[in-house]
Amino acid sequence: MPATLSLTSSPRALNTETWLQRLIVAGGLCFLLAALLMPLLTMLVKSLQNAAGEFAGLSNFIEYFSNPALTRSILNSLNIAFWTTVIVVSTAFVFAYALTRSGMVAKRGFRLLSMLPLFAPSLLPALSMIYLFGNQGILRDWLPVDSIYGPVGIVMGLSFWAFPHALMILITAFSNSDARLYEAARSMKTPSWRVFLTVTLPSVRYGLINTIFVIFTLTITDFGVAKVIGGQYNVLATDIYKQVVGQQNFQMGAVVSVILLLPALISFAVERRVQRQQSAQLSSRAVPMTPQKSPLRDALLALFCALVCGFLLLVIGMAVYASFITFWPYNMALSFNNYRFDMMDGGGWASYFNSLQMSAWTAFIGTAIVFLIAYMSEKIKPMPLARRLLQLLAMLPMAVPGIVLGLAYIFFFNHPQNPFNAIYGTMFILVLNTLVHFYTVCHLTAVTSLKQIDSEFEAVSASLKVPFYTTLRRVTLPLALPSVLDISVYLFVNAMTTVSAVVFLYSSETTLASVAVMHMDEAGDIAPAAAMAVLLMLTSLVAKGLHWLISHQILQRTQRWRQR
Amino acid sequence: MNTPTPYLRIQHLRKSFGSFIALDDISLEIKEGEFICFLGPSGCGKTTLLRAIAGLEQQEQGRIVQAGQDISTLPPQQRDFGIVFQSYALFPNLTVSENIAYGLANMRLPRRERRQRVEALLEQIHLPGIGDKFPGQLSGGQQQRVALARALATEPGLLLLDEPLSALDARVRLHLRNEICALQRKFGITTIMVTHDQDEALTMADRIVVMDHGRIAQVGTPEEVYRQPATEFVARFVGSMNLMPAEVLDHCSLMLGSREVKVPMTLPVCERGTLGFRPECAQLQSAPFGLSSDHNLVLQARLDHVHFMGAFVRLEMMLDEELPPIHMDLPVEQMSSLKPSVGESLWLSVPREALKFYPAESPGHGEVLPRSIEADLPQDMAAMQVTGA
Ligand SMILES: Nc1ncnc2c1ncn2[C@@H]1O[C@H](COP(=O)(O)OP(=O)(O)OP(=O)(O)O)[C@@H](O)[C@H]1O
Numbered sequence: 001m002p003a004t005l006s007l008t009s010s011p012r013a014l015n016t017e018t019w020l021q022r023l024i025v026a027g028g029l030c031f032l033l034a035a036l037l038m039p040l041l042t043m044l045v046k047s048l049q050n051a052a053g054e055f056a057g058l059s060n061f062i063e064y065f066s067n068p069a070l071t072r073s074i075l076n077s078l079n080i081a082f083w084t085t086v087i088v089v090s091t092a093f094v095f096a097y098a099l100t101r102s103g104m105v106a107k108r109g110f111r112l113l114s115m116l117p118l119f120a121p122s123l124l125p126a127l128s129m130i131y132l133f134g135n136q137g138i139l140r141d142w143l144p145v146d147s148i149y150g151p152v153g154i155v156m157g158l159s160f161w162a163f164p165h166a167l168m169i170l171i172t173a174f175s176n177s178d179a180r181l182y183e184a185a186r187s188m189k190t191p192s193w194r195v196f197l198t199v200t201l202p203s204v205r206y207g208l209i210n211t212i213f214v215i216f217t218l219t220i221t222d223f224g225v226a227k228v229i230g231g232q233y234n235v236l237a238t239d240i241y242k243q244v245v246g247q248q249n250f251q252m253g254a255v256v257s258v259i260l261l262l263p264a265l266i267s268f269a270v271e272r273r274v275q276r277q278q279s280a281q282l283s284s285r286a287v288p289m290t291p292q293k294s295p296l297r298d299a300l301l302a303l304f305c306a307l308v309c310g311f312l313l314l315v316i317g318m319a320v321y322a323s324f325i326t327f328w329p330y331n332m333a334l335s336f337n338n339y340r341f342d343m344m345d346g347g348g349w350a351s352y353f354n355s356l357q358m359s360a361w362t363a364f365i366g367t368a369i370v371f372l373i374a375y376m377s378e379k380i381k382p383m384p385l386a387r388r389l390l391q392l393l394a395m396l397p398m399a400v401p402g403i404v405l406g407l408a409y410i411f412f413f414n415h416p417q418n419p420f421n422a423i424y425g426t427m428f429i430l431v432l433n434t435l436v437h438f439y440t441v442c443h444l445t446a447v448t449s450l451k452q453i454d455s456e457f458e459a460v461s462a463s464l465k466v467p468f469y470t471t472l473r474r475v476t477l478p479l480a481l482p483s484v485l486d487i488s489v490y491l492f493v494n495a496m497t498t499v500s501a502v503v504f505l506y507s508s509e510t511t512l513a514s515v516a517v518m519h520m521d522e523a524g525d526i527a528p529a530a531a532m533a534v535l536l537m538l539t540s541l542v543a544k545g546l547h548w549l550i551s552h553q554i555l556q557r558t559q560r561w562r563q564r
Numbered sequence: 565m566n567t568p569t570p571y572l573r574i575q576h577l578r579k580s581f582g583s584f585i586a587l588d589d590i591s592l593e594i595k596e597g598e599f600i601c602f603l604g605p606s607g608c609g610k611t612t613l614l615r616a617i618a619g620l621e622q623q624e625q626g627r628i629v630q631a632g633q634d635i636s637t638l639p640p641q642q643r644d645f646g647i648v649f650q651s652y653a654l655f656p657n658l659t660v661s662e663n664i665a666y667g668l669a670n671m672r673l674p675r676r677e678r679r680q681r682v683e684a685l686l687e688q689i690h691l692p693g694i695g696d697k698f699p700g701q702l703s704g705g706q707q708q709r710v711a712l713a714r715a716l717a718t719e720p721g722l723l724l725l726d727e728p729l730s731a732l733d734a735r736v737r738l739h740l741r742n743e744i745c746a747l748q749r750k751f752g753i754t755t756i757m758v759t760h761d762q763d764e765a766l767t768m769a770d771r772i773v774v775m776d777h778g779r780i781a782q783v784g785t786p787e788e789v790y791r792q793p794a795t796e797f798v799a800r801f802v803g804s805m806n807l808m809p810a811e812v813l814d815h816c817s818l819m820l821g822s823r824e825v826k827v828p829m830t831l832p833v834c835e836r837g838t839l840g841f842r843p844e845c846a847q848l849q850s851a852p853f854g855l856s857s858d859h860n861l862v863l864q865a866r867l868d869h870v871h872f873m874g875a876f877v878r879l880e881m882m883l884d885e886e887l888p889p890i891h892m893d894l895p896v897e898q899m900s901s902l903k904p905s906v907g908e909s910l911w912l913s914v915p916r917e918a919l920k921f922y923p924a925e926s927p928g929h930g931e932v933l934p935r936s937i938e939a940d941l942p943q944d945m946a947a948m949q950v951t952g953a
């Protein structure tokens with residue numbers, strides 16, 4: 001009798017825990033469906049409707065392709081993406097090689113400087129270009145083409161902004177080297193150019209291909225740089241903006257979005273494939289190599305790195321300098337006049353504080369959501385299919401350009417029948433949109449760190465009858481704390497600097513600083529725009545500094561167990 | 565004490581991963597307080613079976629009954645077991661004490677009692693005073709014992725160990741074998757240990773479950789498994805064994821390579837099979853006299869190599885070019901009194917009790933040696949007379 005009693009009572013007890021897990025997985029799934037997939041699908045449907053909202057088949061697309069003024073942008077976008085990719089990848093390749101494989105001096109310094117563009121809004125290099133090479137630019141005469149407003153300006157601005165992204169991937173690729181291969185090659189008296197072709201290049205092959213696709217995706221989808229310095233040179237991302245904001249032609253905006261989504265999706269798919277192969281490439285017993293000194297080569301590489309960093313510093317320095325000039329080029333006295341944002345378009349200081357608030361929320365809520373979903377998809381047993389879907393959806397935002405996501409949000413959340421309609425025009429939709437836009441990298445960071453945690457912890461706690469959330473709180477979270485901090489600072493910095501994702505979604509109460517930069521530039525207030533961009537960069541750097549302080553000081557005190 | 569009903573009963577358990585069958589119709593009964601070892605080569609399903617018992621893998625078919633309760637579909641939280649993994653899975657950010665007390669927290673024990681229990685366990689694993697250290701500061705063997713203490717702290721009815729010693733070096737491993745056995749006896753806890761190390765299984769277990777390709781090949785005490793391997797697989801896997809392919813001629817004679825051999829046993833009706841005996845069961849004879857072929861298998865073979873192994877000497881003998889060399893182990897003293905030299909032809913005998921014959925599983929499948937090969941054999945080998953005088 002007691003046996004039957006315990007049999008009937010036990011399944012109910014199990015359920016609190018399993019049900020909680022199911023609830024969270026289902027919640028995560030709903031979140032990604034509602035905040036990502038449904039808006040995109042709505043946009044897809046919109047592209048097939050006419051202005052009255054009736055199904056119109058492919059007529060929008062036919063209209064688009066019969067208009068050469070519009071289709072030109074496809075070629076323009078490809079052109080920009082191609083040249084930026086060539087320049088950025090080749091420069092970053094040499095730079096990464098110098099940092100990892102040479103005996104060059106000042107590697108740390110070069111590395112730190114090369115990361116600076118990550119903290120600037122993409123509008124900043126574009127504004128700098130105006131001051132450097134614009135009609136009244138200080139280096140105007142050096143420019144080989146007529147005007148900086150156009151493809152040359154876009155490519156230069158994008159190169160600045162995309163450089164650290166390429167560098168990070170390539171440094172990782174170069175670091176995964178196997179010294180034994182080099183020793184074997186040397187013992188066979190292989191000339192160094194052959195070593196480079198037969199050992200070095202193959203070992204970074206996947207990283208290189210990966211970088212090419214990442215940079216191509218980043219640049220073909222960029223909005224900010226082209227917006228500021230594109231002039232008459234239209235690209236797909238600015239076309240969407242012009243169709244929607246300029247002409248109120250939402251259908252055509254949707255059509256261009258679908259077209260822009262295609263190359264991004266393709267290059268994303270290729271990149272994922274490559275990534276999967278790369279992980280299998282390096283054997284676990286590889287011996288990391290220590291770089292050898294070679295005076296001439298090292299000096300040349302140092303010169304190269306100095307030139308690259310010089311360019312990065314020039315761009316940043318120019319923006320900073322220009323932001324303090326009272327009235328370029330007539331009154332070159334230094335002042336804080338440009339920082340009196342309340343006198344300008346774009347929402348003034350309020351927009352800066354809105355940005356701070358929005359970024360803080362994104363970092364805070366976003367990190368919690370990202371970590372919880374990553375935990376559920378990695379460490380929990382029930383609902384394997386739902387968890388697979390969760391992982392798949394988490395990878396998708398990487399391939400969705402910010403401006404496309406923003407437009408999709410208009411279609412989805414502004415729909416009168418949408419129950420979430422109320423969030424339209426609030427801070428919440430900005431937070432949601434920004435989080436989803438930058439979701440993939442955060443998810444991957446969380447998953448990577450969770451994978452490094454012993455997969456048997458959950459089994460052990462189950463055997464000890466400790467519920468999973470206790471182990472999550474007491475063990476898993478403390479172990480993953482460094483990557484949790486990484487995620488939050490990544491979200492904060494990107495929320496501070498992003499333009500494309502939020503440009504359609506702010507309201508008069510929720511103007512944002514990065515959008516204000518754009519509006520001030522549109523209104524011809526280039527110096528205040530530069531000032532705001534500099535302020536944003538400074539804020540991001542402070543956030544990063546705080547992050548560094550926390551991870552190095554507090555972690556060291558609370559995580560005594562990390563020391564042996 | 566011995567209850568007639570087993571503590572753990574596994575019935576017709578089946579588990580597959582996709583099309584791969586990891587566990588195939590596993591049935592097993594384990595008595596209370598027994599120390600069981602799952603032994604088998606890598607990938608044979610030992611871990612899968614252990615995890616199914618723990619509820620960490622869900623079987624497709626079959627029942628598991630523990631202490632009279634059907635636990636087949638219960639999640640791990642609801643089952644009564646403690647587990648130690650190969651990686652130990654100690655929580656690195658908690659101290660040793662916190663690790664051991666991890667499962668005690670929700671047993672609503674007063675704090676003082678909890679601490680006492682942890683102290684007592686640390687005492688029992690012979691590591692008093694390390695409670696405030698972190699796992700990263702301990703050696704592998706110490707971590708292992710802490711993981712054991714953590715699993716025992718909640719006093720589970722069943723202890724599961726998945727290759728608990730395989731990450732340790734040989735010396736520590738030997739020491740911990742004894743310690744685990746001592747703890748197991750002291751707690752009287754029913755224990756299942758997975759291992760692919762036969763020495764571990766033979767020295768530690770009350771009963772061994774030998775597994776092969778998701779099936780149970782044999783269940784028995786270490787002595788039974790060693791002395792009476794039920795199948796050729798078990799014979800090959802546990803200890804070393806001379807195994808010679810043979811063709812059955814009639815109920816008491818075989819073809820071993822090119823020679824006809826009379827065996828002191830009744831052979832089953834089949835075409836081919838494998839004849840086997842352990843190296844230490846063979847005796848070296850200076851002459852084939854005085855040995856009854858009714859009780860012994862008598863063979864003549866050429867001594868090829870002598871390997872000094874420390875306590876004993878292993879002789880490598882060539883019976884027939886077509887057959888693998890026969891090994892026999894001799895105590896060093898016997899070796900020095902007999903002084904066989906390499907190349908010499910020697911007689912060896914194997915008592916009937918030590919002989920095993922395993923019929924081939926699919927008759928007719930193995931290729932039959934063409935008779936003509938005999939003609940090519942070296943004259944002296946072919947001419948050898950094998951049966952006893
Ligand atoms: N989650 C899984 N998915 C697919 N196949 C699996 C999974 N787990 C185990 N297997 C397969 O089941 C078989 C048995 O695995 P198991 O881990 O039980 O082997 P084992 O006997 O413990 O081996 P080892 O001594 O190497 O630990 C293996 O062939 C393995 O590849």
Ligand SMILES: [Mg+2]
Nearest residue numbers: 610611612758
């Ligand atoms: Mg195993």
